[in-house]
Amino acid sequence: KAGVTQTPRYLIKTRGQQVTLSCSPISGHRSVSWYQQTPGQGLQFLFEYFSETQRNKGNFPGRFSGRQFSNSRSEMNVSTLELGDSALYLCASSSWTGTYEQYFGPGTRLTVT
């Protein structure tokens, strides 16, 4: 079974631009969560989608948005990038049915200059 995939792996953007990151969950998983990780900040929860519905959202500004498609693939978008948005963005998938194991993708390293 293929794992969680994220594209692109690395990205360099300029302040003020916007960016879209993509995540494909493990086959059969309907839940996709996004996290931001910066040095010393741990894993900060962005949002969770299940069957195309956002069920939970973390404490991030509205510049951060996401969506999930009918095939469970998910995208997150960050508009008007700021230097502080430089981070490792992680996507994770889980089934939330019966088992609660969550599996992470390799992450997208975003650098904002």
Place this chain on the structure above:
Amino acid sequence: GQQLNQSPQSMFIQEGEDVSMNCTSSSIFNTWLWYKQDPGEGPVLLIALYKAGELTSNGRLTAQFGITRKDSFLNISASIPSDVGIYFCAGPGTYKYIFGTGTRLKVLA
């Protein structure tokens, strides 16, 4: 809100030593997850705990619930250099997972 505290925050150990770390919560979890993260990579799920009172193993790793189910322990036996990394505990909340602050493990060869 819920939060998980991990201890120690970091530790240096000699290769071959056994390692123990723990995670405590302000509330009960019926499931505990333990992850390891290498620099620049996504966390890898090591062990999922579902049954209190039982040890769950994955090679040299062993994990278990604490008595109150508000805590969990991860043990690594005979550590090797590739055990270096950050270990996170996590538990399922309401449509999100709660993560611990991490234990950074450094192994001295």
